[in-house]
Amino acid sequence: MKFIVQRQQLISSVQNVMKAISSKTAVPILTGMKIDATAQGITLTGSDSDISIESFIPSEEDGMVNVEQIEPGSIVVQARYFPDIVRKLPDNTVEIKADENFNMTIQSGKATFNLNGQDASEYPQLPVLQTDNNLEIQSDLLKNLIKQTVFAVSTMETRPILTGVNIKIENGKLLFTATDSHRLALRSIPLEDVTLNLPSIVVPGKSLNELNKILDDKGEKVEVSVTNNQIMFRTKHLNFLSRILDGNYPETSRLIPDQSQTELHAKTKELIDTIDRASLLAREERNNVVKLTTQHNQILQITSNSPEVGQVAEEITAESFEGEDVKISFSSKYMLDALKAIDSDEIVIKFTGAMRPFIIRPIDDDSILQLILPVRTY
Template sequence: MKFIIQRDQLIASIQDVMKAISSRTVVPILTGMKIEVKQHGITLTGSDSDISIESYIPAEEDGNVNVEQIEEGSIVLQAKYFPDIVRKLPEKTVEIEADENLKVTIRSGKAEFNLNGQDAEEYPQLPKLQTDDSFELPTDLLKSLIKQTVFAVSTMETRPILTGVHIKLEEGNLTFTATDSHRLASREVPVSDSNTAFPSVVVPGKSLNELNKILDDTEEPVEISVTNNQILFRAKNLNFLSRLLDGNYPETSRLIPEQSKTVLYAKTKELLNTIDRASLLAKEERNNVVRLNTQGDNVINITGNSPEVGTVSEEIVVQSMEGEELKISFSSKYMIDALKAIEYEEVKVEFTGAMRPFIIRPANEDPILQLILPVRTF
């Protein structure tokens, strides 16, 4: 096996697949990175058996030559050393060669490294996904779906199903939902391939966070498909495979209140900054609880207090307010996360009383929804 490659391209691919490699894996060969060399290009693979990432570098693309002097073959290299070596090589190109004894030579300029490789035959085969039931989304839309929901997954392993994001496609609408049973985040978007028989699945939040880091902000499509307990996200030159969580996701639509008693419209950033300031002194039972009181005349008062430290109180004028007067307490962290996820200038907040969940959504009714359970402090 042998090839010469542009170092920058190699580094970019290595960084992507490293996100799937863990030193704590029970399968020793998975601490390595698989390199597969074919005449048309090179594929790097990393996996920790929960997530697998394949990054492909075409030998030639858009008239540019990325890889040359190719002799086909494959090898597994120690991921602990290989990335650092490539990153610190002196020249713009790297020559990598492996002999039949799995000895690997890496050359660049006058630097030469010799590494012991492992047999690629021993590397677990990734499941080959049948892509009959698949649909496509623009990459930037997928990224915003992840960003607007994944923060609300549970970090507690007591209910493993809640550590994932529920993805379902029904009647041409794709919905991402996450909840940790104290809050809920969901977003719905229309999908053109609406005839797809796509099963409803739960993808680990950790997998989606890693996927979000790797994907570029482009409008290029990502193809999403599911098969026996795995989901595949296929982007240009990149395959991202994740296991799915077992079990039934709770029916979350029941949590969403049908009607509201108090509704206010506010500037997202202003509300966010006020709650952020109030949370500085809101260390009650470590929940960072802040209180919101309506004052009439479109004024609301936000307070935070910590008996040992002090109190903070701030009034803000909202765009409009209707309905009953209200005093409610909630986690400032949850509220800040929810407001950050709504990428619109104005929000609509709907309350149904001091002890009922309340809803935050964009004022323009875009189907992004954040729900938070209040905290009892009175």
């Protein structure tokens, strides 16, 4: 194997693939990164069994030459050193060679690295996804779907299915749902092709977080396909493969109240800042509870009390207020997560009583819903 590659291309490809590589894996060869050279270009592969990422550098693209002097072949390089080496090489191009004894040479400017590689034929084969269930989505939209839901997945392994985000198609809409049973985040987008079908699946939150880091927000096209136990996100130069969680996702729609006793509108930023301040004294306590008390004159009082440290109280004025007064306590962390996920200057909150879940939505937009269960303090 031999090729000369543009260093900047190699750096960004290596960075993407590294997101799938863990130094703690049961399969030793997976601590390495596979490099495949063909006449078409270079493919880098990383995998931790749960996530696999392939990044492709085409030898030519848009009239630019990225890879030259290719002699086809493969090698697995130790991923612990390779990214730093590539990043710190002195020249704009890098020559990479491997011989039949898996000795690898990396040359750039006057610097030469000789690394012990491994046999690429020992690297596990990634499954090839063949399916008709192909969905196309813009990368910026997909990133929003992820960011507005994934924070609400459970971090506890007691109910593994809740550590993932439920992805499904319903009534011509694509739905992302996440819940840790104390809060729920839901985001939908209308599909252009309403005939599309996709099974209801659950993708690990960790996979979606890594995918979100790799995708650019320039609106690149992402092709999504699903088989029994894998989901694939494919862009022009990237294959991102994740396992799907086993089991049925709980029916969450019945959790969402369809009526409310109180409805108020508030400025998102003002509410975030106020709750952030109220949470300062309660930081080390697990639930980090703040209390919201409304008064019929649109005044919302946010308070928190931490006996050893002190109290904090602040008032803000709602933009509008309808219904009964509310006295409710909730986790400030859940509330801040939810408010930050709502990409809107003004929000609606609907309460149905001090012990019932309440929902938060952007004003005039039904595509995002955040639900939070209150905390019993009275």
